[in-house]
Amino acid sequence: MPIETARLTLRAFSDEDLDALFEIQGNQEAMRHTHATSSREDCARWHRAYAALDSTHGFAPWTVVLRAEARVIGWGGLNVDPFAPGWGIEVTYYFHPMHWGQGYATELVLAALQQAFGTLGLAAVGAFVRPANLASVRVLEKCGFTLQSYEPRLERDRYEIQRSAWPGVV
16 A cells, blocks of 8 residues: 655555656666666566565665656565565665655655654664765755764664654654
């Protein structure tokens, strides 16, 4: 069932999203801080693996649609990385560069935290970000995440928010 935020519709991934998502995820410069795909087929395999999390974990990242334009502008949400599941539950996202700096990532992360803490009752949510990705650092900090440590194997900082620290939980 889709989730509506102030400006976004967050819905389950479908194969119809592939062209729009590959336009973003296939852009090496736009994806310099995270996973870029080399082909539409790789993009499809990657997103299908994440979408399958819903049947095993009860949550999976969403396709992000800008409601005013009915346009796919990104992807993200709660997940357990299907390619490296040992890192636990985390929030992840990416957006089309045309939509950077407009608060959509914050809106998505807040919706993911509402799902995590309000709906699923999870204890904590993590996130990984390259230190040079200052925009994502700001998003995470604005949403209540705190820096935990640097993870050399991932070349990323690990952030976390505990359910007890999230102001959206009463």
